[in-house]
Amino acid sequence: MPPATGRRRLPLAERREEILKAATELIAASGFKGVTLEAFAEACGMTKAGLLHHFRSRDDLLIAVLERRDELDLTTVVDTLEPVSGPAASRAVMTRFVRRNLGQRSLVQLYTVLAAEAIDPAHPAHDYFRTRLREGRAMLEHSLLSWHPHPGLAAVELLAFLDGLQLNWLRDPDIDYLAQWQSFADRFFTA
Amino acid sequence: MPPATGRRRLPLAERREEILKAATELIAASGFKGVTLEAFAEACGMTKAGLLHHFRSRDDLLIAVLERRDELDLTTVVDTLEPVSGPAASRAVMTRFVRRNLGQRSLVQLYTVLAAEAIDPAHPAHDYFRTRLREGRAMLEHSLLSWHPHPGLAAVELLAFLDGLQLNWLRDPDIDYLAQWQSFADRFFTA
DNA sequence: CGCTATCTACCGTTTGGTAGATAAGAACGT
DNA sequence: ACGTTCTTATCTACCAAACGGTAGATAGCG
Numbered sequence A, B: 001m002p003p004a005t006g007r008r009r010l011p012l013a014e015r016r017e018e019i020l021k022a023a024t025e026l027i028a029a030s031g032f033k034g035v036t037l038e039a040f041a042e043a044c045g046m047t048k049a050g051l052l053h054h055f056r057s058r059d060d061l062l063i064a065v066l067e068r069r070d071e072l073d074l075t076t077v078v079d080t081l082e083p084v085s086g087p088a089a090s091r092a093v094m095t096r097f098v099r100r101n102l103g104q105r106s107l108v109q110l111y112t113v114l115a116a117e118a119i120d121p122a123h124p125a126h127d128y129f130r131t132r133l134r135e136g137r138a139m140l141e142h143s144l145l146s147w148h149p150h151p152g153l154a155a156v157e158l159l160a161f162l163d164g165l166q167l168n169w170l171r172d173p174d175i176d177y178l179a180q181w182q183s184f185a186d187r188f189f190t191a
Numbered sequence C: 001c002g003c004t005a006t007c008t009a010c011c012g013t014t015t016g017g018t019a020g021a022t023a024a025g026a027a028c029g030t
Numbered sequence D: 001a002c003g004t005t006c007t008t009a010t011c012t013a014c015c016a017a018a019c020g021g022t023a024g025a026t027a028g029c030g
Helices: A012-030 A037-043 A048-052 A058-081 A087-102 A105-117 A126-144 A151-171 A177-188 B012-030 B037-043 B048-052 B058-081 B087-102 B105-117 B126-144 B151-171 B177-188
Strands: none
Touching (some): A126 B151, A151 A177, A151 B177, A177 B177, B037 B048, B087 B126, B105 B126
16 A cells, blocks of 8 residues: 555546445435535545546436445345245345345445435435335335235335334444344234 | 515514424425525525524524424323323324324424434434434333333334334325324234 | 546635624603 | 604625535656
8 A cells, every 4th residue: 555645546447436435434424415525535535626537526426326336236136036925035035135234334324314315306316216215115015915915005114114223223223123123024924 | 464575573482483484394395404594594584694683503593493393292292291001002192193293294304304314423413313312212112111022122113113104204295104004003012 | 658547726606604784663752 | 643762683795614616737657
């Protein structure tokens, strides 16, 4: 590693990834509105102008952060696409989802904080979350269709609980995320 | 009513209330970081300087908004203080809480958006939510103590579900808030 | 040496907040 | 009823700092 002072020149892809990683942490901590362009730059040891060489604008950076998160999730999504049926299988899929979140606290926080911020229709990520969450609910509802008496109600209930649990876990890390999930699932998946 | 143009001079208490009401709506819509001092002022037909005559700073206004919300909730809190015991009584209390929220969408949104924004320790309302939510959970846990086998788990679960349901209801008003609650409660209060 | 990632310097706008002028309305005497 | 005075709610004008973004100079690496 070269001395911390002075200029560091990195290949395009590497620097891009470094910026996105840092930006994810910052947004997770303070929301998108709460972080300035300069703060994003400083977090990876460069200036605003330097950062804007990689992303055309601040909003552009946000979109890139979200797309990166999607890419990181791709593995899980692919797994979920396997056609599953029955309560046990559904529960297993969701449990794996919970376990993965447990180890990606900052990504979860990014998503949670940003999703709440983006309730505002004027937020640059409003549409992103709108379509994305709608799709998620539809997929879940579809997988509940084969065995649950009220797939619509149940899908909303499950997602609401997970959203709320994440939110509370972020507020208070002492909460036992996994145990809470199992406790909920014990009742939910015996209907 | 005097003509809309020109200066309107109101008694202190009245203007204060008007400002707080307008601010509540705005914060609910766009979060606290998302609204400028001038926007707050303009919303009740005055200038920044005029508003700052009533609230020393922008952060001061936020605190006042939250305190006002607490006062508006006081009635419900007092009701809750009646010592209740048993699942049916607990459920009745919570159902009343849900029903009341149903008619106060903008207050719910204020609380939800702000609570998520305030996960950031640097947010001006961070401490407010920290203590307030902790208290709420303790109260609930206490009331579950007499009949629920796992009061700690259950308290978190119930609050998480309500938080998440509110969040999703705000994102998608078509969700049947009340029905979702009843469906959850049917399982939750038979343990 | 050439390419380009990065920097310095700057711009126009918006931000939260201040200082001092102005006017609305209540109180009061006549 | 009516003017006068006094209080203070509100305004106009302004400021320094912070914001997102641009133009052109500079320097690290193949």
